[in-house]
Amino acid sequence: MSKVFRTALLVGATISLHAFGSFAHAQSNTSSATHSTLFLKSVSQHTGMDLTRLELSADRTFLAHPSLLQRWGIVASDAAAAYNSLTNTLVLQPEMTIDDPVSGDRRIRTLFEIGQAVGVGGTVSAGVILHELSHAEWEFFVEPGVTPADMKLMTTLNELLPSVDIGFFRKRLLPSEVYAYYREDLFFRIMSDASEILLSSGLNPDTMTCNDGVRNPGHLRDLFPDHEPYATRVKLDIAWVQGKDFSLRTNLDPQAEKLNRALFEHANATAHFPQNRLAVFEWLARKPQLVKKIESCASLPKSAK
Numbered sequence: 001m002s003k004v005f006r007t008a009l010l011v012g013a014t015i016s017l018h019a020f021g022s023f024a025h026a027q028s029n030t031s032s033a034t035h036s037t038l039f040l041k042s043v044s045q046h047t048g049m050d051l052t053r054l055e056l057s058a059d060r061t062f063l064a065h066p067s068l069l070q071r072w073g074i075v076a077s078d079a080a081a082a083y084n085s086l087t088n089t090l091v092l093q094p095e096m097t098i099d100d101p102v103s104g105d106r107r108i109r110t111l112f113e114i115g116q117a118v119g120v121g122g123t124v125s126a127g128v129i130l131h132e133l134s135h136a137e138w139e140f141f142v143e144p145g146v147t148p149a150d151m152k153l154m155t156t157l158n159e160l161l162p163s164v165d166i167g168f169f170r171k172r173l174l175p176s177e178v179y180a181y182y183r184e185d186l187f188f189r190i191m192s193d194a195s196e197i198l199l200s201s202g203l204n205p206d207t208m209t210c211n212d213g214v215r216n217p218g219h220l221r222d223l224f225p226d227h228e229p230y231a232t233r234v235k236l237d238i239a240w241v242q243g244k245d246f247s248l249r250t251n252l253d254p255q256a257e258k259l260n261r262a263l264f265e266h267a268n269a270t271a272h273f274p275q276n277r278l279a280v281f282e283w284l285a286r287k288p289q290l291v292k293k294i295e296s297c298a299s300l301p302k303s304a305k
């Protein structure tokens with residue numbers, strides 16, 4: 001393989017871009033629990049989503065911090081998170097990972113640990129991690145058409161995407177990015193709804209401690225209940241491909257709707273999750289420990305006499 005072609009392939013394999021830290025660390029997964037197990041479990045417990053396929057995909061990947069991949073020349077220096085499909089490596093900022101005190105292995109932080117490390121941006125960071133894991137799921141399940149739902153989605157993507165004119169390398173990365181951004185949006189929407197419900201109930205969703213200085217109701221409540229299904233609430237419009245935006249509405253009109261519908265149907269068939277905010281509420285209401293914690297937060301505002 002010529003050096004030029006090889007370089008082009010490596011550049012092409014760097015799938016997504018977001019800003020970045022420096023410490024390097026890579027490892028394989030030797031135990032049954034992967035670098036993603038506790039993170040995915042925490043997201044499932046927060047939202048009611050079943051992320052089994054992401055766990056199975058994570059089991060086939062490595063975890064690294066950016067500078068190692070930078071040293072190999074595989075990721076651009078401004079990327080904070082990426083999935084490299086040549087090396088099956090998930091590249092995450094050091095603050096998104098932690099040395100597990102039990103196993104001693106490096107792993108992705110749980111939602112709670114991310115909240116502690118980065119504060120209010122925790123849900124955004126979690127969305128980015130789920131985006132990168134979705135690239136692995138794409139590679140191991142969707143693209144090879146492992147289940148009928150995967151095959152069906154590939155048929156729709158192959159029907160709609162090849163005609164867009166964005167250049168060879170970007171076009172090659174486009175389906176995986178469209179997939180990962182859709183999943184990120186869907187997961188982020190559900191996680192945000194769960195966090196807002198906790199906040200309405202007097203609990204800080206990042207620290208899971210009682211809200212300070214406001215009147216806490218002492219029961220689970222939602223100040224903005226919503227019955228609209230995620231099928232219509234989540235609409236992917238922009239996917240970033242090699243640092244440039246791709247607008248589904250502009251480039252695929254009038255087929256953007258069809259693509260979103262296909263992505264939702266696939267998500268529904270391959271990852272169980274609450275279908276709307278009300279279902280997220282009902283999921284949270286079935287957690288006795290959480291309900292007890294919220295009851296313990298019941299309070300009057302400090303200013304009230």
Ligand SMILES: [Zn+2]
Pocket residue numbers: 015016017131132135176177180
């Ligand atoms: Zn991506």
